Amino acid sequence: xxxxxxxxxxxxxxxxxxxxxxxxxxxxxxxxxxxxxxxxxxxxxxxxxxxxxxxxxxxxxxxxxxxxxxxxxxxxxxxxxxxxxxxxxxxxxxxxxxxxxxxxxxxxxxxxxxxxxxxxxxxxxxxxxxxxxxxxxxxxxxxxxxxxxxxxxxxxxxxxxxxxxxxxxxxxxxxxxxxxxxxxxxxxxxxxxxxxxxxxxxxxxxxxxxxxxxxxxxxxxxxxxxxxxxxxxxxxxxxxxxxxxxxxxxxxxxxxxxxxxxxxxxxxxxxxxxxxxxxxxxxxxxxxxxxxxxxxxxxxxxxxxxxxxxxxxxxxxxxxxxxxxxxxxxxxxxxxxxxxxxxxxxxxxxxxxxxxxxxxxxxxxxxxxxxxxxxxxxxxxxxxxxxxxxxxxxxxxxxxxxxxxxxxxxxxxxxxxxxxxxxxxxxxxxxxxxxxxxxxxxxxxxxxxxxxxxxxxxxxxxxxxxxxxxxxxxxxxxxxxxxxxxxxxxxxxxxxxxxxxxxxxxxxxxxxxxxxxxxxxxxxxxxxxxxxxxxxxxxxxxxxxxxxxxxxxxxxxxxxxxxxxxxxxxxxxxxxxxxxxxxxxxxxxxxxxxxxxxxxxxxxxxxxxxxxxxxxxxxxxxxxxxxxxxxxxxxxxxxxxxxxxxxxx
Numbered sequence: 001x002x003x004x005x006x007x008x009x010x011x012x013x014x015x016x017x018x019x020x021x022x023x024x025x026x027x028x029x030x031x032x033x034x035x036x037x038x039x040x041x042x043x044x045x046x047x048x049x050x051x052x053x054x055x056x057x058x059x060x061x062x063x064x065x066x067x068x069x070x071x072x073x074x075x076x077x078x079x080x081x082x083x084x085x086x087x088x089x090x091x092x093x094x095x096x097x098x099x100x101x102x103x104x105x106x107x108x109x110x111x112x113x114x115x116x117x118x119x120x121x122x123x124x125x126x127x128x129x130x131x132x133x134x135x136x137x138x139x140x141x142x143x144x145x146x147x148x149x150x151x152x153x154x155x156x157x158x159x160x161x162x163x164x165x166x167x168x169x170x171x172x173x174x175x176x177x178x179x180x181x182x183x184x185x186x187x188x189x190x191x192x193x194x195x196x197x198x199x200x201x202x203x204x205x206x207x208x209x210x211x212x213x214x215x216x217x218x219x220x221x222x223x224x225x226x227x228x229x230x231x232x233x234x235x236x237x238x239x240x241x242x243x244x245x246x247x248x249x250x251x252x253x254x255x256x257x258x259x260x261x262x263x264x265x266x267x268x269x270x271x272x273x274x275x276x277x278x279x280x281x282x283x284x285x286x287x288x289x290x291x292x293x294x295x296x297x298x299x300x301x302x303x304x305x306x307x308x309x310x311x312x313x314x315x316x317x318x319x320x321x322x323x324x325x326x327x328x329x330x331x332x333x334x335x336x337x338x339x340x341x342x343x344x345x346x347x348x349x350x351x352x353x354x355x356x357x358x359x360x361x362x363x364x365x366x367x368x369x370x371x372x373x374x375x376x377x378x379x380x381x382x383x384x385x386x387x388x389x390x391x392x393x394x395x396x397x398x399x400x401x402x403x404x405x406x407x408x409x410x411x412x413x414x415x416x417x418x419x420x421x422x423x424x425x426x427x428x429x430x431x432x433x434x435x436x437x438x439x440x441x442x443x444x445x446x447x448x449x450x451x452x453x454x455x456x457x458x459x460x461x462x463x464x465x466x467x468x469x470x471x472x473x474x475x476x477x478x479x480x481x482x483x484x485x486x487x488x489x490x491x492x493x494x495x496x497x498x499x500x501x502x503x504x505x506x507x508x509x510x511x512x513x514x515x516x517x518x519x520x521x522x523x524x525x526x527x528x529x530x531x532x533x534x535x536x537x538x539x540x541x542x543x544x545x546x547x548x549x550x551x552x553x554x555x556x557x558x559x560x561x562x563x564x565x566x567x568x569x570x571x572x573x574x575x576x577x578x579x580x581x582x583x584x585x586x587x588x589x590x591x592x593x594x595x596x597x598x599x600x601x602x603x604x605x606x607x608x609x610x611x612x613x614x615x616x617x618x619x620x621x622x623x624x625x626x627x628x629x630x631x632x633x634x635x636x637x638x639x640x641x642x643x644x645x646x647x648x649x
Contacts, residue, residue: 043078044112044113045080045114046083046104047065047072047084047116048085048100048117049065049069049087049123050098050100069117072117085104087100087101105134105138108141109141114143114145115145116138116146117148118149118150120150124147135156138156139157200250201250202249203218203221203270204269204305212269219308222264223602223603225238225261225265226314226317227602228241230317230591238256242256245607246613265318265321266321271310271313271315272307272311273303273311274300274301319355333356333591335592336357337349337585338365338366339369340369341575342575342577342578342580343503343576344432344441344578346366346369346436347433348362348365348432348433350432350440351472352413352453352471352472352473353472353473355476357476362433362435362476363436366433366434366436403492404416404419404492404494405419405491406419406442406491406506408470408488409514411471413470413474414468415455415465417463419455419493419504422495422502423444427447427458428444428445428446428447428455429444429445429452430451431453432582433477433480439507440491441503442506443502443579444502445579477508480508487513487514487515488513488516489513490514492512502578514544514545515543516541519539519541520537521537521539
């Protein structure tokens, strides 16, 4: 029975596909594809032309293409000339910025075009994805819009042309890639020979040979920007000042912004240098620029052209710009200083947000007051404190919540509650670094101290620690200590007091290192209703890392003075003077307070020379420019006038 039923089913299928009487079938023919050359066919015709650059040779090609298609279409019987859609000086690897192409697509969607003529696939698009997607979009419109590639003899409404179109579009894309490689190679050869590109920049013009020459009027604007910024005037305030005085940008506009001024300050050409390949384009199709942080070779030449500001001023301004959280008008630019006596001799005050001093400068600052007393100190130590017989027992081997602790990780600085309890009723502290002893000191300070850290707050009668941003401090310590940026560093503190003088010391050489990793726990019960328990859940695991040099050190005898420097300070017999002010070291500072005063005075002098705009926005000179200029600057939110008077003008 089963065999017979199977045979019957197969026979029915065979009978079904023998067909029926053709006389019973009505055939409705498809609309024929109209040859684009037929005068009785397509009526509305446009052309698309493109050149990739705007040099003279390409401009000639551009105009020839436009003239050719205008004459060709208007001279063809039965065709209605829609127009020429053109992009000049635009790459064909993306349609994103091709206004002509985008407008043509919109007009096709609106039913204004039946046929598009273009020279070749390479002129239409060098990106295979863009090329095929645009063609498919036009083909699927109602009515469909065809594209005729003359040089390639391809008509997109012809079904046989898609494979050839795909191949040729791939070739065009690869050609563009090859040109990009060759161009980058050529540019690099130019840079290696010292032939740099010099785009327009405020403060400079170009002579007949393309070399940069100073524009005196614009240079005054540049100097004022640098000098005011170094004296604590924000970019926003400077922008308002420039607007009030109708100072022009390089593009001739009166509109200034904080971001524009930041770019001016960051440009090394203002100090006479030039640096090439600050940005690069990793993808030749998208043309999206990316900041070059070491991914490509860079080229820099010092003293390439006449400087507008000194290299010292340029460097100081960019140190200030890099420390974004550093905004203190009372002391806009730190000066390297050191405590010259007392228990904190050799300690340098730290600003948690400042990155402008190098590890060598911190080292020199500490050594400048310690070297002359080093021999005496060691002699006193050997006589007064004999550590023979003592053994090393590291505090890190013992867990305790009662000891002061400091943590640095991910740009954050934290202290535990024990630190706050040691400094009762102290809200603000100052950090100091001794690069010789590799130690950080914490001492109480006033709120008005430029380096003050608000480390705790009293809440409901209890002191609560505050986590603070410390990008500058983190960079400084990680450079000095050569730490791993992926780790958290925790330090046990040593609280030392004498009478009413208190200080907490953190030895940097022996931190606790902590690493946090995500791990997947093994599954628990396969029959559980909780999916996370079946598959295993991801949790954070804290890993404590001990340095290899600690191996076999528990109980090791003390043989070095270095191992007891904290103990030495605990037994310090001289004048403590914990709050002794640090003295400035002008020789290790980029700009001293006197230097900043001179720059402020020069900035004010420059502003006084600027014409004061009248109510119509035009400039006018004054008989007494000093007073009126100062008033105008003050109205713009700056303290230029008052600051100069306070500095002895």
